[in-house]
Amino acid sequence: MDQLVFFTREDAWSFAMGELGALSGIRAAPLAPGAGILSGQGDLALQVNGIRPLFIRHIHPVQTHLEKEEELPKAAGELTASFEGARIAVHAVDLTGERREGALLRLLLESPALARFLCGPEADFVLSVTRAQSGFYLGFSESRTMLSPRAGGIYRYAMTPETISRAAFKLTEVFDRIPLALPDSFEALDLGAAPGGWTRVLLERGARVTAVDPAELDPRVESDGRVLHYRGLSQEYLKEAGGKTFDLLVNDMRMDAFESVRVTREALPLLKSGGALVITLKLPEKGSLKKAREALSRLGEETRILFARQLYHNRSEITCVAEKP
Ligand SMILES: C[S@@+](CC[C@H](N)C(=O)[O-])C[C@H]1O[C@@H](n2cnc3c(N)ncnc32)[C@H](O)[C@@H]1O
Incomplete structure (x- = not known):
């Protein structure tokens, strides 16, 4: 069974479900508000890309599920071991509300096994970690398969005195x-x-x-x-x-x-x-x-x-x- 994490707007969940309904043999379950986990057979990223979703912002595959944060560097090293020399970015999203993205990124970027080829934020390949109440979902994939090149499809901009409208x-x-x-x-x-x-x-x-x-x-x-x-x-x-x-x-x-x-x-x-x-x-x-x-x-x-x-x-x-x- 293959898995991937997907991100949507919290209030667009039912529309995302409507879109995913076009795929047969897959099961979607919520992971946190605005995120879910998709399970099924075959290349799920290819299948999701194929339906050209309007309400799914970002996806990443899950190759490893971990319960402990300290297990991440070793698992990430194993996932990326055969990609020496590739441009790899690291994405972290924390769905628990504790905002530990920075700590997760540091943990991975400072790991000696990974330091040799990590760069960011956008690159050809991405190592993604999503933290949820149910653990850590780790995946490695080509950026072009992920619907957006940013972690969780999130683009944050600061309001400044020059900003005229949030629009x-x-x-x-x-x-x-x-x-x-x-x-x-x-x-x-x-x-x-x-x-x-x-x-x-x-x-x-x-x-x-x-x-x-x-x-x-x-x-x-x-x-x-x-x-x-x-x-x-x-x-x-x-x-x-x-x-x-x-x-x-x-x-x-x-x-x-x-x-x-x-x-x-x-x-x-x-x-x-x-x-x-x-x-x-x-x-x-x-x-x-x-x-x-x-x-x-x-x-x-x-x-x-x-x-x-x-x-x-x-x-x-x-x-x-x-x-x-
Ligand atoms: C979301 S606001 C636009 C915000 C703008 N893009 C910004 O960045 O500041 C929507 C605007 O559409 C305008 N609008 C609504 N119907 C219109 C129409 N028929 N012709 C021109 N403007 C219209 C409203 O007056 C309103 O200012």
Whole structure:
């Protein structure tokens, strides 16, 4: 019986279960809020990747289950012994609430048997340890099979006085994990821009931004010469936009996912061919999986979807990255 640990948002557990239901002969059990263990036959990571999950953030295989922390270095040494010279990162997640990730990382990184090839945080191979009430789950795998390159799929950013909104972290997370081919300076259309967190992130990456929202923008964004604020609804803007074209279209509008896709499709003529789109699709409390899949299918009728997932910074929503053909 093979096993893997998977991570999801605590309140997205039932949607993750709905997705995993597509796999036959597997059993999922909760490990802690927002994490579970999957048991079944064969390459479970391949199977999970194959269903292209929206609500599973990260996975790692379990080759060894241990009860005592001090047993970790020896077991980790054995798992990685034949990979001398490979670039290996170490991930630790503590699901017990005691936040011992740092101690676990130190224990592994300072072990003489492992010191020769550990680096981090992102690498081709990953040694993962997840601590739960039921013990330590240790696994070694290729990073590209794990759905995200970070431990638990967790992207932590600090709030600073410059942070305009927590929403900004969603777009930062997209830029941190998905390579978008954007020129050094580019034109971006930001639908649902207020108070300006995404606009700010775009400015930092070299954009000139048309920010569309009936609400006020933060003065630090509003006063920036590279920002044009259209103070109205996106639907109105699209009627008046004229011939301006954009390299990137982002949409964080708070509205029903189907309506958001509809408005996005209406905006596509303004996006250059090959241009990228980043959209958050807001989901209802019930029926999220069905709604998300249908919304993506509608978006996919006119765009090439590159990525769709509930990111670490998404709440009741998923993020989709697509390209205009
Ligand atoms: C989650 S907030 C956007 C946060 C923003 N991305 C940031 O980083 O600061 C959602 C925004 O969508 C805007 N919105 C809702 N419906 C809209 C519409 N039809 N047209 C334009 N903006 C809309 C709201 O006014 C609100 O400011």
